[in-house]
Amino acid sequence: MQQSTRLSFWHLPLVFYVKRCRSGGTYGLLWRLGRTQFSCPSRVLKDQWITNLRTSVKTHSPRRPNRLLVFINPFGGKKKGRKIYHSLVAPLFELAGISSHVIVTERANQARDHLLKKDLIGFDGVVCVGGDGMFSEILHGLIGRAQQEAGICENDPSVTLQPSSLHIGIIPAGSTDCVCYATVGVIDPVTSALHIVVGDSQPLDVCAVHQASAPLRYSVSLLGYGFYGDVLAESEKHRWMGPLRYDFSGTMVYLCNRSYAGIVQYIPADPVLSSPRDRTRCLSGCSVCSRTDLTGTSFVRLVCLFASPLTFPDEWVSVEGRFRCVSLTCMSCACPRSPLGLSPSAHLADGTGDLILVWDTNPLGFLKYLYRHTSAQDQFDLPFVEVHRVKAVRFSVPSSKEEEDCEEIGEPNKQKTPDSFLCGLCCSKSSAVSVWNCDGEILPITEVFCRIHGQLLHLYARGIEDQALHGCSVENEATSYIN
Ligand SMILES: Nc1ncnc2c1ncn2[C@@H]1O[C@H](COP(=O)(O)OP(=O)(O)OP(=O)(O)O)[C@@H](O)[C@H]1O
Ligand SMILES: CCCCCCCCCCCCC/C=C/[C@@H](O)[C@H](CO)NC(=O)CCCCC
Ligand SMILES: [Ca+2]
16 A cells, blocks of 8 residues: 555554454455554664565555546445445545546446446456446446457357456445355455455456347356246336345245246266365365366367257257256355355356256245255255256257247237236236346346356455454454555
8 A cells, every 4th residue: 555644653654454354154254454553763664664565565466456447336235335435445445545436327337338438548447336237237348348359259159258457346235246245255345345455356257148139148146047037027126125125026926936948958067177066165265266277178169169059969968847947157146145155166267157957846845945045055955956067058948838928928929028927916927938137137038048258357356265264353464554
């Protein structure tokens, strides 16, 4: 950090650092700003200390940002984004000598459009103050920009996408804040701000979702069809409830007791490297993620990823039936609602995603599955649940079902609108197809082709810290702000 001009007691230099404190959960540590005042016998010695400390900070954290572009969504979560940034985050950036250009958004997609079109020279990173939806805007802007600059056609599922050179910092101010929780382990603006200040770096896998008749989308947390698609579609009607809208809509959709026909095809990842049921957790310094070979995709394998499953039947596994939900996630998807997440052993940066197939079952069975997300009980240890670690997924609906649905709504080939989802309770019609929930955004289509791109993004984070390794109040991360 930089030298202050506020205090001038040259013989009493003040050093700021990060101290860790236990959070309420099993994993994840809160970071707080600590300070220590030294007394120094001479100005010369004090100057030596400061020079040495600054050099060592620069050497050990070369990615500390100097200039950041900050986007605040004033309407995310409980609408406290502005307050959170100005009262908790801005003072820390100032103390660290980080200059920031702040944009409070006035419309959806403003941040995405800015990142796609405006001059970004001089910025080391982008800070997102909001929830998963706001983060999604920023990731679309930055990935799109990186492909534009590299002359890459991002719609082509066979190309290797270029990672963005800008890091993203997330200050949680949304409703679910899944990306923050799954990469830091706590929802705490001060902790996240300090990870930005020290210039932490956490790579992140990104799933590219290709659709035949709609633009390419990216997902890092949940790409879900069936239950999670319906919950999102229903929750959009109740945005005024704030974060509670998900609990309300979750209950309503559960009571509707829906299942959907689908064909799921996937390419399994190498089972020797890891498994979604190996009961490990991706924690800070994860050895599975650090072994990830991003260059090793062979030509044949790449061809298989975008060729029809019929062309390479050995690579693709295909299943068909009725599902309560089909979920694909590149990370655990841990969040306050589900502290271990949808797939507790998923890895943030191993180049794979976890595909969770929940086959149709009775209402009590499905409730058991959902309930297990809130505890440490294994949600995959149920006869109607399967999980696979995958590189690519295709989903389609048996053609008879799509036709049936179009007949029901009376307009040939028209996609379903979210309003027609609830059956029984709110409307009399049942729908043969659901929608996709792509990181909190509705994709009103059924057929998708998904490919996981390993480590396409970098966050100012370091993964979830293990409390057992760090203990409580370990005061060991010098942020080094010196007077
Ligand atoms: N000024 C704005 N007015 C309206 N919508 C906005 C504005 N700025 C951003 N948005 C949109 O609001 C949506 C939701 O925002 P955000 O993700 O911050 O909150 P949330 O939905 O409450 O939280 P979560 O995504 O964690 O559930 C985003 O998709 C974003 O595109
Ligand atoms: C009987 C108890 C039942 C409890 C059920 C708990 C199940 C919780 C699983 C939560 C998984 C969240 C995955 C993250 C998804 C985000 O990209 C997205 C945008 O923020 N949030 C939702 O779609 C919000 C999804 C909300 C679903 C309820
Ligand atoms: Ca992954």
